[in-house]
Amino acid sequence: MPKAVSLFSGCGGSDAGVIAAGFDVVMANDKLPYARDVYLANLPATDYVLGDISKVKEFPNSELLVGCYPCQGFSQGGVRDPSRRINTLYLEFARALHTIRPKAFIVENVSGMVRKNFKHLLEDQLKVFTEAGYRVKAEVLNAANYGVAQERRRIFIVGLRNDLGLEYKFPLPTHGPDQMQPHASLREVIGELPEWPEGEFxxxxxxxxxxxxxxxxxxxxxxxxxxxxxxxxxxxxxxPPLNKIEHNVWQFAHEGRARRFSYREAARIQGFGNLQFPDTAPGSLNMRYTVVGNAVPPPLFEAVARALPAIWD
Ligand SMILES: C[S@@+](CC[C@H](N)C(=O)[O-])C[C@H]1O[C@@H](n2cnc3c(N)ncnc32)[C@H](O)[C@@H]1O
Structure with a gap:
């Protein structure tokens, strides 16, 4: 099995995809203790190093490096400040890239990075990875088109080491109106779960x-x-459905119980199977939502990893 190192690994969405694509994830890193706990409850074979990436000085050898550095700077919901330190964490990824020199790397980030005022940050990343000796490609993919029951557009940056002389091609959509399979529905992924899971939403x-x-x-x-x-x-x-009353004002169409998705449903909608949530002390309700919402849908990451050329022997 080719080896992979994972950075900004969270609770393991990206890594579950990498493992499903046939890799052995030999090291993962994140600074969030509950993300580590969920990860290890589900993917126990990985050596998970807990702590700030800037403190990690050594990395094991691997053929693939993956990482999803945080996105608060770009995301719709986050503070849109292109100058925050959080927006330079890709340099930590680049440091690992220089140290390990894997054959390939995969990065995932929010698609807001392609917007005009953040474009320079995306261009910086492409430049840094190109200068590290990789042929780099970037594309926005929608998880729904790869079998995930969710509209989720994310940018993927994939690099192949120059000496391989190969070009990466992003996977073509497999699900949707013009594809062999329809988009997955909410019924398929959460239909049989309890309708009112008290305490979980x-x-x-x-x-x-x-x-x-x-x-x-x-x-x-x-x-x-x-x-x-x-x-x-x-x-x-x-x-109940929501009706539009006026610009930016919506109202429930009728009386009835309404609730948000539970964290367990959110995990299913992200494309995890039955993700295990350990009852460790920091595992509050909010923390469960946080690690799930931060994750990359495993089937999407799997599709991107499977599209890598066979360069592992
Ligand atoms: C987008 S999430 C990654 C999701 C993960 N790849 C998954 O699929 O589950 C970004 C992660 O980066 C972590 N992070 C942020 N700053 C960090 C740092 N300085 N060192 C290590 N991890 C960091 C956060 O705790 C968060 O879990």
């Missing part, structure tokens, strides 16, 4: 900001994007 009021847009999709649709902040989690399809 964020149960605070729907404030005006929440109701400033349509937060609900029906059972036979794909989900809206699963986010890390539970307050903004989309509505479960058993909730």
């Amino acid at each position: 964020y149960d605070l009021d729907f404030h005006w900001y929440y109701l400033s847009r349509d937060r609900r999709r029906g059972w036979d649709q794909t989900s809206k994007t699963i986010v890390a902040n539970p307050r903004h989690m989309p509505l479960h399809p058993a909730s």
Whole structure:
């Protein structure tokens, strides 16, 4: 099995995809203790180094390096400040790239990076990785087109080491109206779960900001994007539909119980199977939502990893 090293590994969404694509993840790193706990409860074979990446000085040899450095600077929900330190964490990824010199690397990040005011940050990343000796390609992919029951557009940056003389090609969509298989629906992934899983969903009021847009999709649709902040989690399809009253004002169409997705449903919608959530002390409800919402859908990462050329012997 070819070996992979993973950085900014979170609870292991990207790594579950890498493992499914046939790699052995020999090291993972993140600074969030509960992310480590969830990761190891589900993927126990990996050596998970807990701590700030800047303190990690050694990396094992590997053929593949993957990493999803954080995105607060670019994401719709986060503070859009292109100058924050968080936006330079890709340099830590580049440091690992220089040290390990794997045959290939895969990066995932929020698609907001292609917007005009952040474009220079994306260009910096492409430049740094190209100068490290890689042929680099970037593309925005929608998880829904790869069998995930969720609209989730993310940018992937893939590099192949120059000496291989090869060009990476992104995987073509496999699911959707023009594909062999239809988009996966909410019914398929959460249909058989309990309708009111008390204690497993964020149960605070729907404030005006929440109701400033349509937060609900029906059972036979794909989900809206699963986010890390539970307050903004989309509505479960058993909730009444929302009607638009005026610009940025939506209202429930009728009386009835309404709730957000539970963290367990969110994990299913992200494309995890039955993700295990250990009861370790920092594992509050919010923390469970956070690690799930931060994750890369495993089937999407798997598709990107499987599209790498056979360069491992
Ligand atoms: C987008 S999430 C990664 C998700 C993960 N790849 C997955 O699929 O589950 C980004 C992660 O970077 C971690 N992180 C942020 N700054 C870090 C740092 N300085 N050192 C290590 N990890 C960091 C966060 O804790 C967060 O889990």
